[in-house]
Every structure is written in C-alpha cells, then in structure tokens.
Amino acid sequence: MSDIAAALETRGLERSFGALRVTRHVDFRLEPGARHALIGPNGAGKTTFINLVTGALTPSAGTILLGGADVTALAQEQRVKRGLGRTFQINTLFRGLSVLENVCLSIGEHRGLAGGLFRPAGSHRDVLLAAYALLERLRLADDASRLVRELPYGRQRLVEIAVALGLEPTVLLLDEPAAGVPSAESGIIVDVIESLPADLALLIIEHDMDLVFRLARRITVLDQGAILVEGTPQEIAADSRVREVYLGERGGR
Amino acid sequence: MSDTPLAAVVAPPPHDRPLPEAVRLLARRHRPRSYEAIPWLVAIAGYFAFPDYLQLGAQVFIAILFALATDLILGYGGVITLGQAAFFGSGAYVCGIVSAHGWTEPLTLVVIGAAAAALVGLVSGFVVLRTSGLTQLMLTLIVAVMLGEAANKATSVTGGANGLQGMVISPILGIFDFDLYGQTAYIYCLVLLFLGWLAVRIIVYSPFGRTLTGIRESEARMHAIGSPVFRRRLTAYVISAALCGVAGALLAETTSLVALDALSFERSGAVVIMLIIGGLGRLYGAFLGVPIYMILQDRFAQADPTYWYFWIGIFLLAIVLFARGGILGLIERAARLVRK
Numbered sequence: 011m012s013d014i015a016a017a018l019e020t021r022g023l024e025r026s027f028g029a030l031r032v033t034r035h036v037d038f039r040l041e042p043g044a045r046h047a048l049i050g051p052n053g054a055g056k057t058t059f060i061n062l063v064t065g066a067l068t069p070s071a072g073t074i075l076l077g078g079a080d081v082t083a084l085a086q087e088q089r090v091k092r093g094l095g096r097t098f099q100i101n102t103l104f105r106g107l108s109v110l111e112n113v114c115l116s117i118g119e120h121r122g123l124a125g126g127l128f129r130p131a132g133s134h135r136d137v138l139l140a141a142y143a144l145l146e147r148l149r150l151a152d153d154a155s156r157l158v159r160e161l162p163y164g165r166q167r168l169v170e171i172a173v174a175l176g177l178e179p180t181v182l183l184l185d186e187p188a189a190g191v192p193s194a195e196s197g198i199i200v201d202v203i204e205s206l207p208a209d210l211a212l213l214i215i216e217h218d219m220d221l222v223f224r225l226a227r228r229i230t231v232l233d234q235g236a237i238l239v240e241g242t243p244q245e246i247a248a249d250s251r252v253r254e255v256y257l258g259e260r261g262g263r
Numbered sequence: 264m265s266d267t268p269l270a271a272v273v274a275p276p277p278h279d280r281p282l283p284e285a286v287r288l289l290a291r292r293h294r295p296r297s298y299e300a301i302p303w304l305v306a307i308a309g310y311f312a313f314p315d316y317l318q319l320g321a322q323v324f325i326a327i328l329f330a331l332a333t334d335l336i337l338g339y340g341g342v343i344t345l346g347q348a349a350f351f352g353s354g355a356y357v358c359g360i361v362s363a364h365g366w367t368e369p370l371t372l373v374v375i376g377a378a379a380a381a382l383v384g385l386v387s388g389f390v391v392l393r394t395s396g397l398t399q400l401m402l403t404l405i406v407a408v409m410l411g412e413a414a415n416k417a418t419s420v421t422g423g424a425n426g427l428q429g430m431v432i433s434p435i436l437g438i439f440d441f442d443l444y445g446q447t448a449y450i451y452c453l454v455l456l457f458l459g460w461l462a463v464r465i466i467v468y469s470p471f472g473r474t475l476t477g478i479r480e481s482e483a484r485m486h487a488i489g490s491p492v493f494r495r496r497l498t499a500y501v502i503s504a505a506l507c508g509v510a511g512a513l514l515a516e517t518t519s520l521v522a523l524d525a526l527s528f529e530r531s532g533a534v535v536i537m538l539i540i541g542g543l544g545r546l547y548g549a550f551l552g553v554p555i556y557m558i559l560q561d562r563f564a565q566a567d568p569t570y571w572y573f574w575i576g577i578f579l580l581a582i583v584l585f586a587r588g589g590i591l592g593l594i595e596r597a598a599r600l601v602r603k
Contacts (some may be wrong), residue, residue, distance in 0.1 A: 050279060086489075088489075090488060098483070114473075118470050125470070126469055134470070135286075155284065174487075260451060
C-alpha cells in the first residue's frame, strides 16, 4: 500500500441481505486522479458496492475511507460534502427544470447557500456564472435554458455529469455513463469523460467493454460479490478467469 | 483541457463579456411582473364594487391563504397531504380558546394561532415526512382526524359539536372594530393574505425554495448532491403549517366562532381540489382555484342540491384529464402558443 491516502478506499467491506452475501470482503483502493473501471457480470454486486460507498446502504461490516478519513458512519449528504460525487445509471435529474438550474442546484448546495430563505436564488450571480461555465465546458451551453425533459437522452447523460461536477468532487462515481445511449452517440460522452480534470479520481462502473478499455487505466472485476482480479486493461484482457466469468458457463451473458 | 483543475472551471469568469441569455433569464426570474398586480387590483376593486359581500370576500381571502400555504408543501415540496386542516383547525381553535379566556388582541392572537399550528406541524412532520406515497397520505389524514376527534371529545375546552362559544375580539390596533358589514374583516384579511403571499413568494424564489422544487423533481438526486432533504422538507412543512394556522386564526376572528369543521376532512380535501383546479406549484393557483371552486360549489348546489359534489367531481376529472396544471397550466400553454 502506498503512503499517500487513497481518494477512496474500502477495507473488508461486507453486505448481506439475510443469508445472501452480496458484498464479500471487498478491499478496494481508488488512487487520486485514477481512471478506474469496475466491471463484472450482472448480479456481481456492482450496484450494491456503489450504494455502500455513497451511503445509500449501510455495510454489514468493514470500513469506507474518503481521502484517508473514515466515513463509514456518515450519512450520504455528509459524504458528498467530503468530495464524493456520483452520476446515475438511469437519468436522475430535475426533469422539469432547465439544464442551467439543474447545475445551479448542485453548485448552490455545494457552496452552502441552499438553505437561504430570503435572498432570491437568481441574485447569486456567481452561482449562475459558474454553472454556465461548467455547461460550456461540457458543450451543453446551447441547451442551458431548455428543460431537461426536452433534451435527447444522450444530452441528458451529459447533464448527469454536469450536475455531479457542480459539487467539485474529488471522487466521481460514474454509473454506466453511456447506458441507454446508442453507441454511435456515445462518443461525445467518452470525450467529455476523457477531458475531465486530471486530479479527479474516477470510478467507472460499466458493461460496455469498448468503453472500459478506452477510458480505464485500471480495472477491477467483481464476481459474486468479491473482487476476482484487479489489473491494467492488458492484464484483464489476458486473464483466463475473467474470460470464464464473462464467457463461460457461470457467466450471466 | 484536462489539466485545468475543476475549481478553475467553476470559478467565476472575468466580467468582460455580456451575460449569457440563459444566465440573464434565471437572474431575472424573481423580479415582480405586471400581471402579479391583477389579484390585488381585483380585490381592491371588489371592496367598492360589492359592499354587500365583504364578509364573503374575507372568507375567500382566508381560503386563498390556506390554499397558498398548502401549495408550498404540496405543489413545491411534493408532500402528498390530505390533512392540512389539522393546521388550519389548530390555529383556529387555539386562537379562539385564548380569546375566550380573555386575551382579545387580534394580531397577537394570529401569532399565537400560527405558533400553535407550527408546533403541530413540527411534531407531526417528524413522523409524516419519514414516509412517502400512500403511507404519507394516510398519516397526514390521520393527524387531522385525531385532532378533530380530540376537539370533539374535549367539550369543556372546545365546545365540542356545539362549537366554541364566547370569543371576544378587540378592535385591530385598538382602532378598527369588526363591523357587521365586514369592511374591517375584508381589509384585515386582504392585508394578511398579502403578507402571507409575500412570504411564500420570497421563499419560493429563494435557494431554499428551489431546493424544495428539486426535492419534488428528484429526491434521489437531491440526496446525491448532498442536500439535507428531511430537514428541508420539515422546515417547509412547519412554515406551511404556520401559514395555515394564520388562515385558521383569521376565520376564528372574523366569524367569532370555531366549529369542528375547521378540522374536517372536507376542508383538507377541498383545499387540494382548489389547488388542482387552479394549478399546483404555481404561486397563483390558489388565487384562481379558490374562487372558481366556490363559484362552482354555489352554482352546482343551486342546480342540484343533493348531488352537487358529483358535479364538482366531474369538473375535477375533466381538469385532471384534459388540463394538467389546472387553469393556470392552460393559460401558460395558451401564452406559449401565442408567442410562437
């Protein structure tokens, strides 16, 4: 283990639903600035792992550390305050609000302004401008005033990332960032992910192997709730156990 | 591009270029618009045009304030409620009981009624807001029914089914006595409605109000951006309850009577119907929905005294099926068509 604190780390993470162990002793380390993918067949426990890390689920045992600090006992929103951002596999946005306001909500929350009762939200011009700058960077500025629900699904996927970036996270969990987008249109999403700041630690949960091998510099394979193997894309591609899980009899697909 | 740290991207850019259109739109949204004067002009005109109906007018204002307060939690907060009468009735009863025991100054009575309702909101909100969907709906209903039954049983305090007797209300500010024609009541309720509307308007456009809308649109995303969802909702619930309490206290003061119907299910239900007719989560839905509901109720009851509720139901069905967003929603759509 290196001396620098990991951006995100789990130690002996366990989660059971009754007799079913869906997360089995996961020791996972996400380095600062990492481009790390988490893959595995259906039912491998990827979603449970994400929910444990974000705080949507409580682990049965084990520890979760963010930037070296133990956050296992912290609620979801406190983990966000400590730099943990996420996107959703299925668009989870403020559909009836404009793209710009979607991002304003997360920036306002991040800057601790969101509880304010008296000053109009629109008078926080720095928030508006920051949100707009973020949209420009993600090539969404032209759609800033449009309602999210009026956007094509692929554009909405970009808003997912924009809202998460408004939190200025140090760790960003991308839950199947290109899910539901035809592969012809997923290119822009890949471009955006590749252009994310180098100091941001990315954990990408993904089914699409092309995407994984394009984006990730490290890959962890989950199978039946446990880490099967971890390594560089080349190592994973060459690993016989991974092939067995994905292609063999036990594989889900 | 990937070398730019994130903080540099979301830092404000230099102020040397004109504001983007999208930014200007949001920055201007909270500014007052000319059409917002319409309800107040109508109300002032009504004072002179219908001198014989001022008492009724005061009751309309009270109903609008009640609906406006409900909109904050239902239309903006997305809390499904069929128990707003709990707060309305608490405000009315506490105001009436205190008044009957000798404290008769009307403005402080309103504050007392609001505080009582806020307390009911705080305590019940702790339970109600931990749930969602049908469970939440039933819990709001149960809170109101329980309070109604308590008021029914505690006859020595509330007068039970006979209603609370013996209220005395002093002149407002020691000058304006409540008169037979309802002139004082009309202006008094209009002023308090205006203050209540102002409060709701400020809240709705504040960052807090925007997060309420965010919670309504996607609770999961609000959690994911680090918003203390429960606390936000509870705050809104208490504010809404306090404003409902103001409306209840006004009813007690202007009629010198509090009856069990202040806590009734009909009142909780009617306010939701009024909002659906006018348009939920739109700040002005209450101003349209309440008068329309009252006029319809009057007309239908004349035409068909036994089954008027049936016709209200038919009308409501038509609104829900063909005019989502209520009358205001229709107007918005029409305006958009005209602009195109």
